[in-house]
Amino acid sequence: MGTLAVCTNYTTWKQFIFILLLLTVLLPQQVVSNCRILRCNSEFVAVTLDLGGRQETSGYCSALRSYALCTRRTARACRGDLAYHSAVQGIEDLLIQHRCPKAGPTAQPRPPAQAPLSGDACLYEQGYVRRESRAPEYLHCAVFGDPHVRTFADEFQTCAVAGAWPLIDNQYLYIQATSSPTRGSSSATALTKITIIFKNSRECAEQQIYQAELNNVPPAFVDGSTSSGERRGQHSLLVRTEAPGLHAEIRAAHIGTTLVVRQSGRALGLSVRAPRAVVESHEPEQDLQLCVWGCPASQRLQRPVAPPDTHAHCSALLPARDVYYQACLFDVLATRDVNSSLAALHALQDARAMMGDPEKVHLRAGAAGGVRPRLAALWTLTLLTLTTAL
Numbered sequence: 001m002g003t004l005a006v007c008t009n010y011t012t013w014k015q016f017i018f019i020l021l022l023l024t025v026l027l028p029q030q031v032v033s034n035c036r037i038l039r040c041n042s043e044f045v046a047v048t049l050d051l052g053g054r055q056e057t058s059g060y061c062s063a064l065r066s067y068a069l070c071t072r073r074t075a076r077a078c079r080g081d082l083a084y085h086s087a088v089q090g091i092e093d094l095l096i097q098h099r100c101p102k103a104g105p106t107a108q109p110r111p112p113a114q115a116p117l118s119g120d121a122c123l124y125e126q127g128y129v130r131r132e133s134r135a136p137e138y139l140h141c142a143v144f145g146d147p148h149v150r151t152f153a154d155e156f157q158t159c160a161v162a163g164a165w166p167l168i169d170n171q172y173l174y175i176q177a178t179s180s181p182t183r184g185s186s187s188a189t190a191l192t193k194i195t196i197i198f199k200n201s202r203e204c205a206e207q208q209i210y211q212a213e214l215n216n217v218p219p220a221f222v223d224g225s226t227s228s229g230e231r232r233g234q235h236s237l238l239v240r241t242e243a244p245g246l247h248a249e250i251r252a253a254h255i256g257t258t259l260v261v262r263q264s265g266r267a268l269g270l271s272v273r274a275p276r277a278v279v280e281s282h283e284p285e286q287d288l289q290l291c292v293w294g295c296p297a298s299q300r301l302q303r304p305v306a307p308p309d310t311h312a313h314c315s316a317l318l319p320a321r322d323v324y325y326q327a328c329l330f331d332v333l334a335t336r337d338v339n340s341s342l343a344a345l346h347a348l349q350d351a352r353a354m355m356g357d358p359e360k361v362h363l364r365a366g367a368a369g370g371v372r373p374r375l376a377a378l379w380t381l382t383l384l385t386l387t388t389a390l
Contacts (some may be wrong), residue, residue, distance in 0.1 A: 035078040036284060037087055040070035061100035067091055069106055073284045122204035122231050124256030124275065136256060136275040140354050141291035143167055144269030145343040146301075146334050147179055147191050148327045150351070151294050152279050154363055156323040158303070158330055159295035162189050167270065167291045171281035172199055172255045175270070177290075182266065188334035190267035196250065196259060198228075198237060204254035205229035205236035212261045212268060217241075217248050229254065260350050264342040266335070271350035304333050313338055317345050322362040324348040 044067040051059050068091050071084065078084035095102060120126040128136045139152040149157050167175040178193035196210040206229065209222045219241035220226045229236030236254040241247050247262045257274040272291065279292065287293070294300075306314075306329040314328035324344040331340040351361050 035081045035084060036074040037071065037078055037081060037084040040067060040074065041083075041087065043067070043070060061095075061098060062105050064091060064095055064098070064100055065102065065104055066106035068095070068102070077284075077287060122229070122236055122254045123234060124254055124278075128256070128275070136277065138256075138273050138354075138356065139276055139279050140351060141167070141272045141274075142270065142347045142351060143177060143191065143290060144264070144271075144347040145190070145267060145327050145331045145340065146182075146188055147177070147267075148323075148330070148344075148347075149290050149294055150323065150347075150363065152274075152291055154360065155294055156326075156363055157294045158301045158327070159290070159299050160189065160301050161290070161295050161299050164193075165295075166289055168272065168279075169282060169286045169289050170278065172201060172278055173197070173252075173257065173274075174199065175259075175272075175291075177268075177270065182335050188331075190335075190340075191270070192268065194261055194268055194270055196261075198252060201236070201254055204231065205252070208237055210239070210248070210250060210261075212248065212263075214263065214266065214268060215245070217246050217261055217263050217268070219244055219248055258354065260354075262346055262350075264346045265337065265339040267340065267343050269343055269347055269350075271347060271354060273354035301330075303330060306333055314341060314344075317341055318348065320362045322364055324351075324362075 044063060047063040047066065048060065051063070067087075071078075071088050071091065074084070094100075120130065125136060140150070141152050142148075142150040145158075147159055147161065149159055151157075162179050162181070164176050164178045167177050169175075174197040176195045177191050179189040180192040182188040182190050192214045194212045198205060198208045198210075200207045208225075208228045210218075211222050212218065220239055221228065221237075226239045227235040227237060234253065236252065238251045238253070240249050240251075242249075243262075245263075247260070250259045250261075251257075252259070255274070255278045257272065257278060259273075260271040262269055282289070282292075303326055310329055310332050313332060314325055318325040318328055318341075324347060327347070328341045328344040331343060332338055334340075348361070352358070355361050
């Protein structure tokens, strides 16, 4: 790949900041990616703006070293990412231009805002609305069937993930799902166990564990309680059920998150609705989360060709030819059990209840995952804009 025009030697500070700000504005904010280069960009822009344009300072060199460190931490996930490679080249140019040694102190990132433990501090949504004058942005993930994964980024995959895999692993929440071979099938797997750990969260909630297994979806945490973290008459954690043994809904008010665990046929399923800030509260080393990045490429399965009677059965349950319909076809073929189609039906019902925009519920097969081409197009627009404006 040739060196980009904007990243030739001695890129100016203003040019580089212009590129980063333009990308921040243009890139769709709903994208959740394992390449964290946009977060590195945002942190660098924030630090340099705090310097008030004084790039001829030791503080600016510290900011560049911190930026370089951030890119190294995300290097493995950013292979082939145009924005990442452009940022790395730009950092090298600016280090040379400003005679910054590569070794030295780094800029300290802004500490995350800590809400005072008063009023609605343990009620995430109310606190967010008070601070931001708007509702938080919520993301949705579902894992169900053989198993199928609808990620927080609205990508849809069918995975051959036998054994235990993390679905979510962040500052507030850890969820692990276990897949086992389906009875009567040599290749199909299904979720047979789900473990949810709510981590200790200041004074709002102590650590609490929920665990469900096939044929045992309890309406309580493992200690037998149905609520936790009472404060001013409100509970941070609350479990309820509509069908004991088959369904449980857990509301975590302190992190604005709702989780639904249910059994459909011979498989468990999980649906999650969580604020973007909670979903993204993880470190670079927490790089295996099926709900965030999907399953590894080597574990992804292709859709099989289904006979007409399978199409007829799934069409009766799921008229829209979306990913839930495709999941239904896959599960019925894999298990040879028509009851396995209930997993897709229940996942669709949970998506309708959890997603604020009805238009986004019926995700079309093949429509998801088109993020990288859009990113390349935005970089092309950035380069064209820069060459005409400077």
